[in-house]
Amino acid sequence: MGRFDTIGDDEIKRGECTDIYFVRTEEALRRDGINPVVAMEVTATALPDAWGVFCGLSDVLALVAGLPVSVDAMPEGSIFYPGEPVLRLTGKYRDFCRYETAILGFLCHASGVASAAAHIRQAAGGRPVYSFGSRRQHPAIARMIERAAWIGGVDGVSNTCAPEGMPVVGTMPHAFVMCYDTPEDAWTAFDRSAPAGVPRIMLADTYCDEKSESLRAARCGAAAVRLDTPRSRRGNMRAIIEEVRWELDTHGYPEVKIFLSGGVTREDVIAYRDIADAFGVGGAIANAPVIDFAMDIVEIHGTAKAKRGKRSGAKQVWEFPSGLHRTLPSGQPGPDQATPLLRRFVADGSITEESAMDAARERVLRMLAALSTE
Helix, strand or coil, X not given: CCCXXXXXXXXXXXXXXXXXXXXXXXXXXXXXXXXXXXXXXXXXXXXXXXXXXXXXXXXXXXXXXXXXXXXXXXXXXXXXXXXXXXXXXXXXXXXXXXXXXXXXXXXXXXXXXXXXXXXXXXXXXXXXXXXXXXXXXXXXXXXXXXXXXXXXXXXXXXXXXXXXXXXXXXXXXXXXXXXXXXXXXXXXXXXHHCCCCCCCEEECCCCCCHHHXXXXXXXXXXXEXXXXXXXXXXXXXXXXXXXHHHHHHHCCCXXXXXXXXXXXXHHHHHHHCCCCCEEEECHHHHCCCCCCEEEEEEEECCEECCCCCCCCCCEEEXXXXXXXXXXXXXXXXXXCCCEECCEEEEECCEECCCCCHHHHHHHHHHHHHHHHHC
């Protein structure tokens, strides 16, 4: 056990972070000499929205590497619908049963974050969206949160432990402004200290009316003003943003943009995307509902078999150029012009294809662009 209440990588890799009933299942099966070859598929019966973004595969691959199993899965960043298998694991059941907890944890959480990010990016209508919510989760998983948000399509992330290859962005906290005698002192100090490439986005609602502080920030050279007003003080937020925009334009600062953050939801993004220039989104991405995946046996010794409420037999998901999907039994020829989504990532414990973060992000962005065109 480490200093903090977290589980180490080695414990997860050894299968020690699991539900107790898997340990008892493993013990009983071993005692009776039972270890069938099974195929198990990961599916979600229902989703928070019409579609989700598959994410978390890279951690699953790292977990099962070296185990005598095979894994077929959709590539990360794939769009999936209720009832579709996103991953299939095949092997002797006792060899991997205790890993189900971690596999589902990886996929449920990361897919939830990526899905929320994609839906919010779609709602923003071309306005930049940034992930500001890693502080709403345990710091031990900040890297996962930012990776999933990036795959989901955000334009940048705030946490310094984010994976390499994505913009790490941020403005200033209210505490920074309050450490100086006046907001002007804080803004000019930030301008002197921040690297040249950092946008001069000034927090403009610490003490006074948003309109007043926005004008003062503009006079100090702000490229944008950030409104992070607590919900308890907001009143009619649209009227506030419109008033700020009007006064900035009227006083000769039409180039100064408005950056909205502070409890921003998808509904807020839709409501203000015509008057706000960018959004910093926290809990609506980082605290997104997990995807309620389940992992169920669909074959035993190659024979189709499933519990009540599940469809037996291994399956393939086919994607048409239009983006529509059709699920068919694995091995059955697919429809004309359709592409199979599930492919082999692990063969008998050896990783045959890595899961690349940027390729996953590009899949999401292509899908969102297609939806916008439609």
